[in-house]
Each structure stands twice: as C-alpha cells, then as structure tokens.
Amino acid sequence: MSKFWTGRFEGYSFDYFKKDLLSGTIVGIVAIPLAMSFAIASGVKPEYGIYTAVIAGILISLLGGSKYQIGGPTGAFVPILLGIVLSYGYENLLLAGLMAGVMLVLMGVFKLGILIKYIPRPVTIGFTAGIAVIIFTGQIANFLGLKGMEQHERFIDNMKEIGSHLDTMNVYSVMVAIICFAVMLMTPKILPKVPGALVGIVASTVVAVVFLNGQVATIGSTYGAIPNTLPQFGIPDITLEKITMLLGPAFVIAMLGGIESLLSAVVADGMTNSKHDSNRELIGQGVANIVTPLFGGIPATGAIARTATNIKSGAVSPMSGMIHGLFVLLTLLVFAPFAVHIPLASLAPVLMMVAWNMSERKHFAHILKLKTGDSIVLVVTFLLTVLTSLTIAVEVGLLLAIILFAKRMSEMLVVSKVLPDHEKYNGKVVPQAVNAGHDCPQVSIYTVEGPLFFGAAQTFEQSILSSIHAKPTTLILRLGRVPFIDTTGEEYFRNILRDFKSRGGSVFVTGVQPALKKILDQNGLSKEIGEGNFYSHTGEAIDRALGCLNRHACIGCKHYAFRECRELSSKKIS
Template identity: 40%
Template sequence: MNLPTYLAPFRPRIVPALKNYTRERFGKDVGAGLTVGIVALPLAMAFAIASGLLPQAGIWTAIIAGGLISLLGGSAVQIGGPAGAFIVIVYGIVGRYGLPNLLISTACAGVLLFLLGFLKMGTLVRYVPVSIVVGFTNGIAVLIALSQLKDLLGLQIGKMPADFFSQIKAISLNIDSLNAHALGLGLLCFIGLILWPKLFVSRSMTANGFTARLISRIQAVEGVQLLRATRAVSRVPGPIVALTTLTAFSWLLTLPVETICSRFGGIPQALPDFALPAFSWDTVRLLLPPTLTIAMLGAVESLLCARVADQLSGLPKHDPNQELMAQGVANFIVPFFGGMPATGTIARTVTNVRSGASSPIAGLVHALMLVVIVLAAAPLAMHVPLAVLAVLAVLAGILLHVAWNMGEWREFAQMRQYSNHYRLLMLGTFFLTVVFDLTVALQVGLLLACVLFVRRMSSLFQVVETARTDDSVNFQLYGSLFFGAVAKIDPVLSVVESAPQGLLVRLDAQSLQSLDASGLDVLGQLHKAVTLRGGRLVISGLNAQPRAVMERSGFLAKMEAA
C-alpha cells in the first residue's frame, strides 16, 4: 500500500536492524540491556516519587513504555522511559487535576505524538530555538533540585506544593525538622555520584603523578589481576553503587530515615492490571494545556536524545517520524497500566551505547530485566532510603549531570557572546519555567520567538530610492516583503501621493526574495494609488517565488492591462 507523500510509513528500526544479525551482536545487546535495566530501576522509582506518584508507576513505565519505544522506535539504541524533565510537569498536573486526569492527559499526548510522526512533522521539532530548549531545561533542573529538598533534608512536610514560591515557603517553615541522617545519606550519594567515574584508571588520570604511582604500586604488590578487577568494578554504574551501598549502610545501622516501605508500603510483586480511566470530551478540553506540554516536551526530549545517540553510536541516523510514532504508542498505552509520561532518556541511552548496544534488542532486554526485578526482587526495595533516591532525583537521575556536561549551564556565563534576542529568549524561558510552569514558559517562549523572528526578518527588508526625475521615480526592493515588513512600503506611497499626475513608479525587484499575501496586498494598494493619479507602476526583475504569487493572484495581468 502506497501512502501519500505527506504521510510517514510505519517502519520500526528493529526490522532492518535484525538483518544480518549475528550472535556476537546479540551478546553485546544482552549485556547492554542488562546493564541499562539495572541502572533504570533506581531512576524509575526516583522519578515517580519525585513526581508525586507511587514508585511502581515509574517501574511500570520503564517496562511498558521502554519496551514499546525500543520495539517500534526509529532509533537503534535509544532507551525510553520516565524522565527527569517530566517531574515538574507531572507533579503540577497531579496537584492541579488529579491522578486520573494525568492518565487521560498522557494518553491524549500519545495521540498527538503519533499524529506528529505520521504527518511527517518530526523535523519541525528541530525548529524550536536552542535558546528556549536551554532556558526550560535549566529551569526544570532548578525546580527538580528545589522539589527534592524535602526528602534530601528529611523535612516533615506532608505534601510539597507545586509552585516555586510555595515550595520555598514550605521548606523555610519546616527547616527545623531537618533530619541529619537523611542529609548525610544524601550528601554521600551526591558526592559519590560525582567522584565514582573519577576513582579509577583513565588516560586523563594516569597523567597525574599520584595516580600513576598508586597504580604502579598496585601492580607491584598485588599484580595485574587486582588492577583488572579494579577496572571491572569501575564499569558498574554509579547509581547502582550508591543505591546498594547506602541502602545496606542505612539498614545495618537502622538509621531513622524514611524508606520505600515506610512511606509507600513497598512495591507490589506483580505486573500492573489494565484499567480504563474515566473519559469525557469535557475533560479532554480541560486538559488541553497539560496535554500539549507533555506532547511538546516528549517530542523535544526524545528527538534530542536520539540525536545524541546518533553521534555517540555511529549507527545509521534515527528516523524522527518513526520515533515520534513509537513515543505516541507508548504514551497512549502506558496510562492504562497506571504509568506516567515517557520519552527518550539521555542517561540510560548513553549507558546503553557505551555498554556496546547495536540494535533495539538491548532496549527490549532492559525492559525484560526490569520485569524480572519486579517479580523476583521487589521485597528488597522496601529498604531503599528515600534520601538516596532524592539525591538521584536532584541530579534528575544523572539528567542534570549530563545536562551540565553538555554545557547548558555554561550558556549563562557566555551570554555576552550572543544577541539580545537570544538572551531574552533564554532568560525569559528560564524564569517563566521557574516562577510559573513549563506550559507558560513554552507558550510564551515560542510566541516571543515568533515575534522576535518577525521583527528581525522585517528589519532585513529595505526599500531604497535609486533615482528620481520630474516624471519618474525608481526604487530597489531588498529582502522579503511579508506581513511584518509591509509598513516599509509607506515611503513609496508618500512619494506617489505628493507627486504630480502621471508619475511612473519603477520597482526593481531583483533582490526581492519572497512575497506573501500581505506584501501582495500592499503592492496592490500602491498600484491603485499610482493609477488613480494617471501614473503607471512597473515591477521588473522578479524572482520565481514573487512572480508565481503575482501570477496566481492575477496581479501581473492587472498591471499589464493598465
């Protein structure tokens, strides 16, 4: 069946990826999937708890949505699931609309994502200005850090409010309930996540004299086997090390901190049931703003993540339309199992690539690994201290750490290098995200970007008078004559209105790049003003696009008839 050219075919990347698939590649994919599955467990629970949901909601999302995104997606190595970027959005929706409406909003966002991909709009996401992406990413990072201070400090706050100033007020009013044990665990986790990758052998560190001497001593005293073991340990992901060691430390010393068990009663040792949330069109209309926000953020996050994966893996580039369709299917289905919004996740995708993944099989293994953990090891999770998970969430499950390495925080220090438009968009989106919410930030940011774009494009259009005699005047048009630049034709109209009868007006349009309906309308007004005074308007040097617009509208025929 041949689809129209404006529709994208449904072609999951797993189909071509399995052609000429070898046993060696399968072994690497399984190893990568197992590694990512272990990493995904604490992150999924952390994101769900930080979003105001039960921890199992994050795990089920990682299993169901992660599996569907790998099975149906357009990237060979992207891992999907709950993401730190959604924490602020989900927490706000749950607080304002309730959990059932979050499920409906997520399902509706899934439909929008699928339609975006099916209508070949995957590339449109790239048109979102970088300044807006940087602004709301950094704003989300600040809000995530703020929202997690409750568990990091062990504060006795029943429920954290969703907005910025209310959170600050709640923390300040309850700071006297600080739990030193929770803070100690949180700081140990934070410091450990930063230092863990730097504790072992790397080329950059062997250049250091102390490290080089230490390695030489290890080789001399204990032999090469110990060094190999050290290198093997260094490959264990930092979140897993922090989770297991600090959980054991807290449990053995019976520290007075909240755990998964004390707050949520543990994690069910079973897969979720299928349930349909109550649905009505009135509810869908009410949830339009959060639905658009989930869809927009999910599309931007997933496609940015896929681009990062392309650069790291060296595999064939992802199909953005297929990726959006897969994201849509996943987000439509996962709410029926009590899940939360899902998208591509940078931290887990990078882990997948660095672990040797070469196909979507790794993502499927990651989902199966989580199923095994839920069915076999859920009782062990009840001892996980929330303070540990809180720090993981402050880092946005390494999302903030990845964002820092990508240089977004450095954009603030380098703002002097950018234009005023860039600064206004980035800072405006950042402050709107922090003070209001991401929905307002995206809406105002995109509107502001459009206004600034129109302003800049209108400044590029110029009308220059090149020659004048008693009975004729010549003008040169430069740039694009569109709705934002039509006012610049006013000087020509002024010349016509003040000139004697029978004036010949020549417009040299050789440098006119484009023309829209508003530009054509103002040229029509100019032509009418000239002919009413017995004069004549001549336009020469037309490029293809302006000529086509004038011919379709009949404007050229009117000029020739005159």
C-alpha cells in the same frame, strides 16, 4: 511489514545481539534507580516508574524512529506530572498520559515531527533549565529529611514549605544523602563503566540498614512494599467531562514528550552518524504512552542520558532498548522486596545530579552573555517555568521569539533607490548613483532585498511612496532578492500599483524568481502588474521605460540619469 524493519534489523547477527545484550543490560541498570526516583518526584509510587521503564522502554524501541532511543520516565516530566497529580489525582494522570499518546500518534500521522525543530533554542534551554531548578529544589526536603511536608504545585509555595519545616531536619538523612552523593562522584573515577547512581544508592542503603535502621524515611515507610509481580491491566475511567478537563495537561505532556524525544533522537544521530525518522518516532512515543497507562505507568519519552549511555555501551539496533526494558522487568520480579529499604535521602542526590546535568548551564550562560533578544527570551522562559508553569513559559517564550524574529526579518528588508552608473560600475544600477542633481524625474528604479511580510511590508510601501517627490510616471522594481511575499506584503504592493495607475503611470518588475512569481500569480498581483511588464533584466525594463518618456519634459533636463538623457535633453520636439 518487511518495510517496517528495513534498516533496523537488516543483516542482524548473533554478534550484534551480544553487543545489544551488553548495552541493554547496562542501560537497564542505569534506568532502575532513575525510574523509581522520577516516579517518587512526580508524586506517585516508585513501582509506577518501573512499569513505565518496562512497557514504554520496549515499545519506544520497537516502534520508534530512532535505532538507539531509550524511552522511559524522565526528569523533564517531573514538575508537569506532579502538578497534574496534585490538581487532578493519579487516576486522571493516567488518562492525561493516554490522551497525550493519542495526540503524539496524530502528530506523527500528520507528519508534524518537522515542526519541533522550529522551537527556538532559547525557549528549550529556558524551560529545561527551569525544570532542572524545580527538580533540584524539590529534593531539598528529602535530602534534609524534613518531616510533615506538603507538596505544592507552585515553586514559591514549596520554598515557603521548606523554610517553615527546617526545624525538623534529620541529621541522619543528611548523612545518608552525603554518602550517596560522595559515592556517586567517586564511582566514575574508580569504576568508569559502573553506574554511579546505582552504587551510591546501594552503599547508602546498606549504611542506613546496618547503622540507622528506623532513623530515616525509606521507600517502604513512605510508600509501602513494591510488588514483585507484573503490573495489572486496567482501563482508566474515561468520560467526556474528564477528557475536556484534561485536554490542557495532555497537550503539555504531548508537546514536551515530542520535543524531548526528538531532541534525544537528534543527539543519537550526532553520536552515530545515523538519521532518525521524526514522524515514526512520534508514533512510537504515542503508542507507548497509550499502552503504558493501561498498566499504571506514567508518561514517558526519549531519555537523552540513557540513550547516550546505550550508544557508548555499543548498541547496534533497537534490540538493546527492548533488552533494557526486559532487564528492568526481571529486576522488578526478583529484587523488588529489597527496594523498600532504600532511603528517600539516597534518591535525593540522584535527582539533584540529574537536574545539574540537564540544566544546560553552559548554553544558558552563553546566551545570557550575548545580551540580545535571545537573552530576554531565555530569561523570561526560565523564570516563567520556575514561577508559573511550563505551559505559560513555552507560550510566552514562543510569542517573544516570534516577535523577535519578525523584528529581525523586518530589519533585513532593504529598499534602495538606484540608477545606472556608467562611470564606475559599467552601467550597473547602484544607490551611489542617485543624488539631488542626478535623479530622473520620470523614471524611478528601486532595488528591494528581503522578504515582503507583515513585519516589513509597511516599510516597503513607505520607502517607495515617501521618497518619490517628482511623481514619476514609471516605476521599476527590482525583486530578484525577494524570497517571498505574504498577504500583508501583497496588500501594500497593491497600494503602490494603485497609486501609480491612478496617475496613469506604469510599474515594471524585474528579476522575479520562480517561487515569488508563483505567489504573485496566485494572489492576482501578476495580473494587476500585467504579464507584459515582467522582465528578466533591469536593462530591458529601462529600455521600455525610456520609450514611454514624456519627451517634452526631457528638454532642458540636466539630471542625465541615463545615457540617452543628453540627447533627449537637447533634442527639439517638432
């Protein structure tokens, strides 16, 4: 158990606690309006967001792999959770969150945290920007105070819904939203250390209560009172049928939660010169998401903005994250009755600002300007996130990225026919030495550079077999710059071996690195090549090849590919 705390609370002092107390309180103040806003945007009651910030916030800090991570409900989850609520209901959202927690724990136990880093940047930026668009547009109705609105799972349907209800716009709601937005923008300039979102909500709420009582929709008029009591424990109804039905949504929650939490941990590492434990982070996130639904909370993950605020506020350990959760709990118990007066129009600018900040607009524009395959992956992922679902977007985005990667890797493979150049390169083998009048008919040497995998293996075979017109009896392959070979590359390599062996020829291999040699041993190619046909240097293989020449064929040959050729060409065979 002592190992569990190593590096996290070692040497912890009262001075450290004071710093964590300050940073935890500041982050707690930031978290409260966001927790309620994200819950409402996700289609559930605001108190469920508060419960999530409390329980998940404490557990993620206590059990996670980052000293500075702040966990809770986040904007990235909004479209996914709203879709689940609309399709399956709130009770099934709790079960999906619990299942996602189990998946995250398993991902951590089986050390899959490292796999998250293999998700290409254009995919993550694409779906993050798409989520930002969904969050932003999802708040238009509250900003304008539209009435009689129905929430839909699809973006287009929601846009049509807004368009058909524009005639119900409430001028007072727009005024409240503008006041909140203006205060949010001015607060950082006047009071840099005070959360603008909180000040904006308080100021606009006061205006609504004093001057517009009953004129705008509030949390109380829409969702009822927020209980100022501890959340009640309850186990969701778990059946095999429900588990099967929710496997897909749960997997999406787990994947997005894993990606966002680890991205947040990486950001924290960069700000503090620390290093997180990705697998432990997944386990901590998983446990938090298993426990939180038992108290009515929604799925949670690491929150990048709150984590950054935590660090900037002077946090030194996970204690700040736990204090943040306890502060939110204390606020719930004391101030919950006052939250009913908060207008929904006040929360809209907060979420719109969150969407703007998470949109990755600069990175989006940069990748778009490159006009490369990454630009296509970005745009496709973005459009599919907005127009279909995050699941489809990530699947298609990853598929396109894999195809693009395979294409690029295949283009990296270079197969060059070479010969020694004793005049310019001191006997080094170079492609420039090969021409129509200078190419040994009996010995062919090729330099292969790049991976022999499924995308390039056929090119490897064709480059060699199609360029051999004189049917040489000896083939020398220089593989010093081949990092690996997969089963497809293995098959094409075997085709070359069989082609030469069928004509009584030999294949010599030079410069093979230990990692590649191990693969060749495992797949049986070493045995087919022959252990005696491996050489460290090309010169050794050439000497062996010259010893296997058909001397009669050398008489009169004017190619002079090797130093020995002039003598062999003029030498009579007795």
